Amino acid sequence: MTDAYIAVGMLLILLLAIFLGFPVAFTLMALGVGFGYYAYYDVGRMWRSYDRAVEAGADTFTQVETWLGGFFNNRIFDLFVNQTYSVIQNDVLTAVPLFLFMGYIVERANIVDRLFSTLYIATSRVPGSMAVAALVTCTLFATATGIVGAVVTLMGLLALPAMLKAKYDIRYATGVICAGGTLGILIPPSILLIVYAATSGISVVRMYAGALLPGFLLAGLYLVYVVTRASLQPRLAPRPTKEDIGDHTVPQVALMMLTSFVPLAVLILAVLGAILFGFATPSEAAAIGALGGLVLAAAYRALTWQRLKESIYLTARTSAMVCWLFVGSATFASVFAYLGGQQLISDFVTGLDMSPLMFLIMAQIIIFILGWPLEWTEIIVIFIPIFIPLLPHFDIDPLFFGILVAVNLQTAFLSPPMAMSAYYLKGVSPSHVRLTDIFLGMLPYMAIVILCMVIMYLFPDSIVFWLPNAIYGG
Amino acid sequence: APAVLAQSPVTIKMQTSWPASDIWMDFARQYIERVEKMSGGRVKFELLPAGAVVGAFQVLDAVNDGVIDAAHTVPVYWYGKHKAASLFGTGPVFGGSATTMLAWFHQGGGKDLYRELTQDIMGLNLYGFYGFPMPAQPFGWFKNPVATVADVNGLKYRTVGLAADLMQNLGLSVAQLPGGEIVPAMERGVIDAFEFNNPSSDIRFGSQDVAKNYILSSYHQASESFEFLFNKDIFDDLPEDLQAILEYGVEAASTANTALAMDNYSSDLAKLQSDHGVTVHRTSKEILDAQLKAWDQIIPTLEADPFMKRVLDSQREWVERVVFYELMNSADLALAYEHYFPGKLKL
Amino acid sequence: MLRYIAFADDLSAWFGKVFAWGVLIMTLGVSYEVVVRYFFRAPTPWAFDLSYMLYGTLFMMAGAYTLSRDGHVRGDFIYRLWQPRTQARLELVLYLVFFFPGVTALIFSGWKYAERSWRYMEVSSNSPAGVPIFQFKAVIVAAGILLFLQGIAQVFRCIICIRTGEWVKAAEDVEELDKVLLEAKSLDVLKEGAAELPPGLAQPHEENNGETR
Numbered sequence A: 001m002t003d004a005y006i007a008v009g010m011l012l013i014l015l016l017a018i019f020l021g022f023p024v025a026f027t028l029m030a031l032g033v034g035f036g037y038y039a040y041y042d043v044g045r046m047w048r049s050y051d052r053a054v055e056a057g058a059d060t061f062t063q064v065e066t067w068l069g070g071f072f073n074n075r076i077f078d079l080f081v082n083q084t085y086s087v088i089q090n091d092v093l094t095a096v097p098l099f100l101f102m103g104y105i106v107e108r109a110n111i112v113d114r115l116f117s118t119l120y121i122a123t124s125r126v127p128g129s130m131a132v133a134a135l136v137t138c139t140l141f142a143t144a145t146g147i148v149g150a151v152v153t154l155m156g157l158l159a160l161p162a163m164l165k166a167k168y169d170i171r172y173a174t175g176v177i178c179a180g181g182t183l184g185i186l187i188p189p190s191i192l193l194i195v196y197a198a199t200s201g202i203s204v205v206r207m208y209a210g211a212l213l214p215g216f217l218l219a220g221l222y223l224v225y226v227v228t229r230a231s232l233q234p235r236l237a238p239r240p241t242k243e244d245i246g247d248h249t250v251p252q253v254a255l256m257m258l259t260s261f262v263p264l265a266v267l268i269l270a271v272l273g274a275i276l277f278g279f280a281t282p283s284e285a286a287a288i289g290a291l292g293g294l295v296l297a298a299a300y301r302a303l304t305w306q307r308l309k310e311s312i313y314l315t316a317r318t319s320a321m322v323c324w325l326f327v328g329s330a331t332f333a334s335v336f337a338y339l340g341g342q343q344l345i346s347d348f349v350t351g352l353d354m355s356p357l358m359f360l361i362m363a364q365i366i367i368f369i370l371g372w373p374l375e376w377t378e379i380i381v382i383f384i385p386i387f388i389p390l391l392p393h394f395d396i397d398p399l400f401f402g403i404l405v406a407v408n409l410q411t412a413f414l415s416p417p418m419a420m421s422a423y424y425l426k427g428v429s430p431s432h433v434r435l436t437d438i439f440l441g442m443l444p445y446m447a448i449v450i451l452c453m454v455i456m457y458l459f460p461d462s463i464v465f466w467l468p469n470a471i472y473g474g
Numbered sequence B: 001a002p003a004v005l006a007q008s009p010v011t012i013k014m015q016t017s018w019p020a021s022d023i024w025m026d027f028a029r030q031y032i033e034r035v036e037k038m039s040g041g042r043v044k045f046e047l048l049p050a051g052a053v054v055g056a057f058q059v060l061d062a063v064n065d066g067v068i069d070a071a072h073t074v075p076v077y078w079y080g081k082h083k084a085a086s087l088f089g090t091g092p093v094f095g096g097s098a099t100t101m102l103a104w105f106h107q108g109g110g111k112d113l114y115r116e117l118t119q120d121i122m123g124l125n126l127y128g129f130y131g132f133p134m135p136a137q138p139f140g141w142f143k144n145p146v147a148t149v150a151d152v153n154g155l156k157y158r159t160v161g162l163a164a165d166l167m168q169n170l171g172l173s174v175a176q177l178p179g180g181e182i183v184p185a186m187e188r189g190v191i192d193a194f195e196f197n198n199p200s201s202d203i204r205f206g207s208q209d210v211a212k213n214y215i216l217s218s219y220h221q222a223s224e225s226f227e228f229l230f231n232k233d234i235f236d237d238l239p240e241d242l243q244a245i246l247e248y249g250v251e252a253a254s255t256a257n258t259a260l261a262m263d264n265y266s267s268d269l270a271k272l273q274s275d276h277g278v279t280v281h282r283t284s285k286e287i288l289d290a291q292l293k294a295w296d297q298i299i300p301t302l303e304a305d306p307f308m309k310r311v312l313d314s315q316r317e318w319v320e321r322v323v324f325y326e327l328m329n330s331a332d333l334a335l336a337y338e339h340y341f342p343g344k345l346k347l
Numbered sequence C: 001m002l003r004y005i006a007f008a009d010d011l012s013a014w015f016g017k018v019f020a021w022g023v024l025i026m027t028l029g030v031s032y033e034v035v036v037r038y039f040f041r042a043p044t045p046w047a048f049d050l051s052y053m054l055y056g057t058l059f060m061m062a063g064a065y066t067l068s069r070d071g072h073v074r075g076d077f078i079y080r081l082w083q084p085r086t087q088a089r090l091e092l093v094l095y096l097v098f099f100f101p102g103v104t105a106l107i108f109s110g111w112k113y114a115e116r117s118w119r120y121m122e123v124s125s126n127s128p129a130g131v132p133i134f135q136f137k138a139v140i141v142a143a144g145i146l147l148f149l150q151g152i153a154q155v156f157r158c159i160i161c162i163r164t165g166e167w168v169k170a171a172e173d174v175e176e177l178d179k180v181l182l183e184a185k186s187l188d189v190l191k192e193g194a195a196e197l198p199p200g201l202a203q204p205h206e207e208n209n210g211e212t213r
């Protein structure tokens, strides 16, 4: 058996171990160090000190000591700590805790109910107005926080009862919340894109510029779908009566928009603008965003000591969850490559004689399937590094690939059986809302995600590359 | 457990501090090619770019631990561990070129001082050899031409190492940026100017896309050479002839590197001017004067360390004698060039 | 064993929470950098080093805290279907086979790496400021030790679960909003602040939190 097959064995054990449910970061770490010990096993190096000690005529104790020391004289240990240091001083990942902090602060800023009720009134003439309001609220809120679970549960408590009371169809109402709440991992500033950038070595700034239009495209497609269905099948979304929404003059609505929609939109635009137009690096913009979040929360009188602490502690835990995966995967990936596993996979895939389109479709299907059982963090940190080196062979731009993946992973939250968005929503829904209804409600959005990917593939230059090229040149 | 070294070729895993596409990878390849041939194939190299095993700035640690067997780097990358590292390449300029200072290393006491620093003071488990006296590094890339100290005052400028202390003394605001962020940062105005290394590296880096004024000649990094690091255990276990080949191979590669640099650096400079609309300037006397005065400010702080004082004394003594000879003796090359290619120089 | 578990949980939480405040310092420090750079054209020589050091310290020191709260991501779609006893038996083995070797390696090789850096009193070469980084390298060792101690507690959790068939819960702590809302099923949590949660969902008492010690 060659080393390359051992590397494949390493990957299979990893898959098995992941499915056993042990924390993935430590599984990666252990397999990296364990297989690394084999990969870097070097007889000469192990016994060098021992041989020297014997030659120098050392006493028995020293001989035994150097002999024992030889077991631990393996490069993998130094490689491991070196790789760990590279992760802890990674200047791309510094943005992770800052954006998380911004998200946790904003999610506690008492903003979502204001936003939803304002948007609902503002859009009341549009077919499916509540669904439209829910979608826009979800999109905006998810974009600012990037925390899918919080958005879906909050909207489940707020928008879902309102929609059900207004006699909206259950599937129609639940689908829009799940799909809208998931958009936050795609639309920048998103942690997923930072993690992809850190994994693939692409500039975060370009990733953000590239993901912006696809994010809005997908949100736009959702919107078109919501409005169209409500127009074609009005019984899904009955029009609100005057009593439902009350009487609001245009200036009143404008004022409500000014105090709810505008501040959050300004915060997001400030963060994105600072990054895209060069006032700050992504980490710096994240810090500004966190500061802005604090100001916003204070302005809404939601910034209590308690909430600040909660946000800070949750930031630490979630950052640790994401970044320890990198600690594990850094050593795992380098040992995997060192044993020749990467080469074997490359040779195998290039030997299949696929066209770039076939490869692209295959890769996206694999990622789609991985999205059923796994979370996006695991997929990006563990599996993306395997795909990245194959891209040049098929002449696929890694930026384009990454944004396709980000769109694709929307489905990871929406695809049964492990559709996290559905579970978040089910958890806070009235009991007559069945999980099956939520699943069925989400299905059309999965189709829309796939449609969005097809559009991106057909018009990459105008959707994905246009903005990065316009801002930063080709 | 017997040492199994005798017959099969020794493979040395060498990582550089350069990206895979950088011209300095070719320089490292020239060394490898020579060593492999001279050893009759008894030594083989596996050459890796920065990041393949460890980051560009971590090769010293990695060689010391034996994570990699050897590294192709520059000492300024580890000057955070001991500031004296920068004196072996990017220290104050007393009048000597990189060639003068490489000669100091080999003949003027530099090698002993380096050994003292790495072995006695820092207790490192490695050997270091020096080769390829680099042409002085340009002052860098600017959006607008700069001629006076007032022009550069307050500019946000990216550099590394002791050069950062120097430029800060000169009145520039030194911004800290990792290599990959430089060009995007220029595009977005996070910095106004930067220096990288040489026309070939700079053109591959995309500098010409973000600035059109390339200012040559500077005292900030004017006497650098490559540092070849070898893990001591690996090196000591080699037969003596292979040890000699590894060491003297550095001297051989030095000439080959110089030739390759002359060819590439000059043609890339021409390409920058003709294909990319870059204007090439020379740093004004006023700025160069100010750089020397800035070094004057830095030298006493460096000399507070007794070891660094000894290094600087040794360098000054060498330069005073050797450069007097060099300058008094050298033919006026500019005059000859002007005679045959009139009107081109803008000195 | 229960006492050790409580001790380890507290210890991990204490360190995790103390260093968690680094994110606030990062927010302020980095924002300050942006302001002085744009409005006064005077970038600081320390903000860049500060930001990655706080980031690295924050997540490394929170590793054990996260482990104690079962916050590290798992591929648990099969795992969650099992009986607690089955989960615990398997996990016990995996802690011994996967967790301890890796974490022990982190401590020992981290020690060698950090110790050398201390010897030189290594500073960052990113700027003239000479920001010390030797203490930052020691974070690798400290995080490893905390994980090791917390790992022992996790092993005890497995053993107790194998005996009793029930998992020992972590101390009450701040939870993700979706979990809080899920249990409270009410937006009032947000409006009134988490302190007003129904009994049993209350947030941890302040004396357990790091910054008050």
Ligand code: NA
Pocket (backbone or CB within 6 Å): A142, A143, A144, A145, A146, A183, A184, A185, A186, A187, A188, A189, A190, A191
């Ligand atoms: Na987002």
Ligand code: NA
Pocket (backbone or CB within 6 Å): A371, A372, A373, A374, A411, A412, A413, A414, A415, A416, A417, A418, A419, A420
């Ligand atoms: Na899923």
